[in-house]
Amino acid sequence: xxxxxxxxxxxxxxxxxxxxxxxxxxxxxxxxxxxxxxxxxxxxxxxxxxxxxxxxxxxxxxxxxxxxxxxxxxxxxxxxxxxxxxxxxxxxxxxxxxxxxxxxxxxxxxxxxxxxxxxxxxxxxxxxxxxxxxxxxxxxxxxxxxxxxxxxxxxxxxxxxxxxxxxxxxxxxxxxxxxxxxxxxxxxxxxxxxxxxxxxxxxxxxxxxxxxxxxxxxxxxxxxxxxxxxxxxxxxxxxxxxxxxxxxxxxxxxxxxxxxxxxxxxxxxxxxxxxxxxxxxxxxxxxxxxxxxxxxxxxxxxxxxxxxxxxxxxxxxxxxxxxxxxxxxxxxxxxxxxxxxxxxxxxxxxxxxxxxxxxxxxxxxxxxxxx
Amino acid sequence: xxxxxxxxxxxxxxxxxxxxxxxxxxxxxxxxxxxxxxxxxxxxxxxxxxxxxxxxxxxxxxxxxxxxxxxxxxxxxxxxxxxxxxxxxxxxxxxxxxxxxxxxxxxxxxxxxxxxxxxxxxxxxxxxxxxxxxxxxxxxxxxxxxxxxxxxxxxxxxxxxxxxxxxxxxxxxxxxxxxxxxxxxxxxxxxxxxxxxxxxxxxxxxxxxxxxxxxxxxxxxxxxxxxxxxxxxxxxxxxxxxxxxxxxxxxxxxxxxxxxxxxxxxxxxxxxxxxxxxxxxx
Numbered sequence: 229x230x231x232x233x234x235x236x237x238x239x240x241x242x243x244x245x246x247x248x249x250x251x252x253x254x255x256x257x258x259x260x261x262x263x264x265x266x267x268x269x270x271x272x273x274x275x276x277x278x279x280x281x282x283x284x285x286x287x288x289x290x291x292x293x294x295x296x297x298x299x300x301x302x303x304x305x306x307x308x309x310x311x312x313x314x315x316x317x318x319x320x321x322x323x324x325x326x327x328x329x330x331x332x333x334x335x336x337x338x339x340x341x342x343x344x345x346x347x348x349x350x351x352x353x354x355x356x357x358x359x360x361x362x363x364x365x366x367x368x369x370x371x372x373x374x375x376x377x378x379x380x381x382x383x384x385x386x387x388x389x390x391x392x393x394x395x396x397x398x399x400x401x402x403x404x405x406x407x408x409x410x411x412x413x414x415x416x417x418x419x420x421x422x423x424x425x426x427x428x429x430x431x432x433x434x435x436x437x438x439x440x441x442x443x444x445x446x447x448x449x450x451x452x453x454x455x456x457x458x459x460x461x462x463x464x465x466x467x468x469x470x471x472x473x474x475x476x477x478x479x480x481x482x483x484x485x486x487x488x489x490x491x492x493x494x495x496x497x498x499x500x501x502x503x504x505x506x507x508x509x510x511x512x513x514x515x516x517x518x519x520x521x522x523x524x525x526x527x528x529x530x531x532x533x534x535x536x537x538x539x540x541x542x543x544x545x546x547x548x549x550x551x552x553x554x555x556x557x558x559x560x561x562x563x564x565x566x567x568x569x570x571x572x573x574x575x576x577x578x579x580x581x582x583x584x585x586x587x588x589x590x591x592x593x594x595x596x597x598x599x
Numbered sequence: 600x601x602x603x604x605x606x607x608x609x610x611x612x613x614x615x616x617x618x619x620x621x622x623x624x625x626x627x628x629x630x631x632x633x634x635x636x637x638x639x640x641x642x643x644x645x646x647x648x649x650x651x652x653x654x655x656x657x658x659x660x661x662x663x664x665x666x667x668x669x670x671x672x673x674x675x676x677x678x679x680x681x682x683x684x685x686x687x688x689x690x691x692x693x694x695x696x697x698x699x700x701x702x703x704x705x706x707x708x709x710x711x712x713x714x715x716x717x718x719x720x721x722x723x724x725x726x727x728x729x730x731x732x733x734x735x736x737x738x739x740x741x742x743x744x745x746x747x748x749x750x751x752x753x754x755x756x757x758x759x760x761x762x763x764x765x766x767x768x769x770x771x772x773x774x775x776x777x778x779x780x781x782x783x784x785x786x787x788x789x790x791x792x793x794x795x796x797x798x799x800x801x802x803x804x805x806x807x808x809x810x811x812x813x814x815x816x817x818x819x820x821x822x823x824x825x826x827x828x829x830x831x832x833x834x835x836x837x838x839x840x841x842x843x844x845x846x847x848x849x850x851x852x853x854x855x856x857x858x859x860x861x862x863x864x865x866x867x868x869x870x871x872x873x874x875x876x877x878x879x880x881x
Binding site: 341342482484488538 | 673675715732
């Protein structure tokens with residue numbers, strides 16, 4: 229069964245095989261490097277902070293916990309800090325970072341635009357609005373004693389719900405007769421984001437001093453409130469996302485050619501789009517709910533990965549997850565160290581890295597007319 | 600010869616304007632069908648109706664008896680490949696990766712080695728093996744077009760293990776190609792037809808259309824105004840009416856193949872202008 233006029237000379241086939249093999253090796257190398265970096269940062273993160281613990285000691289405590297060392301290590305104050313305070317914080321940071329970076333990669337694929345980000349299409353703003361409403365209005369409509377506990381119990385669900393509602397609204401606005409228009413969705417997202425922003429501003433305007441402080445901290449993003457309980461609420465949402473992502477890789481690759489072309493290639497375009505949007509809503513809702521609004525992870529990470537190994541989503545998506553985890557864990561170390569013994573909201577750190585990077589992207593993009 | 604695809608009385612309207620009206624045609628096994636017509640004649644819209652990208656407002660497209668909406672997207676992808684005009688990519692894929700995109704849908708069942716073979720052969724046929732490692736975005740328009748052709752070939756070849764009766768759709772595939780690659784692409788398309796597939800090509804170059812078509816379809820203002828063997832349907836009257844040019848029209852010696860030399864354009868017709876063509880070719 230031959231394709232066409234000419235037969236393939238084995239020489240060119242061999243050259244192509246070498247090329248493909250080289251790419252595969254590069255991918256494996258990138259995975260190994262990123263996983264290594266991520267683990268290193270995690271180890272550092274467990275030791276870093278106002279109460280510094282040497283990496284060797286941290287490793288000892290971890291080994292002891294796993295049953296490979298002297299058990300009395302576990303009774304120390306260091307062990308308490310590492311296992312009960314820093315470990316959940318570390319894992320929460322990693323999950324949120326992975327979730328945000330994957331959401332960014334998914335949106336960029338969906339919009340065929342390297343500058344798309346959940347923050348851009350109003351998903352984060354919607355989640356933020358719901359959270360602000362919980363903080364400000366919660367006090368007014370519930371009994372005072374209940375309200376005291378409110379931010380911890382209701383806020384995550386509020387934010388999560390807000391993210392889901394704004395994504396759903398976007399999807400409904402942009403879908404006509406079973407087809408989702410990406411351009412409409414992008415524009416509607418900007419409008420919805422602005423609307424959510426103004427409503428959030430209104431809430432800030434009517435809030436009292438304590439609420440305002442809560443709002444501000446929350447809007448800047450922080451991993452400070454991490455606990456095993458909080459982690460157990462976020463993990464069941466973000467982890468399935470990580471496993472669902474491989475299902476989308478081929479479809480997103482095909483979508484790079486355009487929706488009609490992806491359809492021609494036999495990809496269930498509408499299903500891929502709906503699934504990607506749902507996953508983004510879940511991941512962003514969960515991360516905003518647990519750590520506040522953390523910007524730019526979704527843009528910076530996928531873009532760096534694309535620069536190093538190319539835009540194939542089969543590698544891009546998992547590597548974005550690892551890279552996002554590494555970035556947020558690293559940013560959290562910085563946030564905890566620069567103003568010891570206090571700590572900076574992590575959103576400040578990521579924006580400080582992310583915003584200049586974004587500008588650099590735009591300038592560079594100007595030179596590549598094709599994009 | 601049996602028809603793989605049959606379109607009957609296709610019409611397509613959007614926002615009050617009718618882009619295709621009452622088009623009927625059949626794509627036959629082993630035949631190359633070439634669609635010609637001036638800008639805005641509805642060629643690309645017709646192609647979108649035939650590939651299932653658009654649903655007709657009226658009429659139906661049948662592939663081996665089943666109407667198009669009934670065929671699942673994946674199965675349809677095994678039966679036909681499409682190369683559309685003007686392919687742009689937002690991300691820096693390599694040429695090799697772009698060709699491999701042809702396998703993202705239909706190639707799932709193939710082994711990695713088999714995929715490599717398919718891609719290598721498609722790149723070879725499209726004459727882009729040497730570009731395999733290059734970034735698609737850095738290529739010239741003509742090179743990009745050849746890479747997209749390779750992608751369509753990959754899809755067709757992978758789909759063949761599922762569906763034997765296939766169709767290849769090419770929308771102005773040679774618009775940016777140099778003369779040599781124009782001929783080599785059309786030769787490749789024709790050899791695919793020779794293996795039993797149906798091929799449909801939208802072209803602007805009338806001489807190439809006449810040379811390569813088993814069946815020529817002339818469109819004007821959304822309607823098919825003539826179709827059949829190129830040598831028999833083309834005449835001075837049709838060409839003047841449809842293309843608004845005066846041509847010197849001759850036949851080349853060995854086989855009496857029509858040869859067209861455009862001489863002067865007539866006043867271009869405004870959309871909706873009345874042309875007495877249906878009568879001339881009914």
